[in-house]
Amino acid sequence: MKIDKAYQIHGIEVLELIEKEQMYNSTKKEELKKVLALVKLTDLEIKKIIFGPEISKKRMRTKPLGKMMHDLHRELKIY
Numbered sequence: 001m002k003i004d005k006a007y008q009i010h011g012i013e014v015l016e017l018i019e020k021e022q023m024y025n026s027t028k029k030e031e032l033k034k035v036l037a038l039v040k041l042t043d044l045e046i047k048k049i050i051f052g053p054e055i056s057k058k059r060m061r062t063k064p065l066g067k068m069m070h071d072l073h074r075e076l077k078i079y
Contacts, residue, residue, distance in 0.1 A: 010065060014072060017051070021076045024050050047078060054079040 024032075029046055041049075048054075055073060060066030073079045 010068060013065060013068070017069070017072050017078075018076065020050055021078060051078050 029043070029050075032046055033041065051073070052069075053059075055063060055066050055070040057070070060070045063069070
């Protein structure tokens with residue numbers, strides 16, 4: 001299906017996700033937790049705020065760029 005070429009077309013989305021993953025390392029996530037301590041967010045909720053919700057196999061069929069984002073989340077070990 002030439003998926004590599006298709007992914008190259010959406011390079012901006014890929015770079016944005018990689019930048020977010022690098023910016024929000026574990027230290028930054030802990031800082032965010034401290035700032036929002038009154039809200040008591042879980043790790044999963046913080047990930048959803050930063051990266052959007054996890055894209056399941058079922059959900060990737062209905063979300064634009066779902067397969068690509070699902071693959072990137074797995075490769076970057078976000079979810």
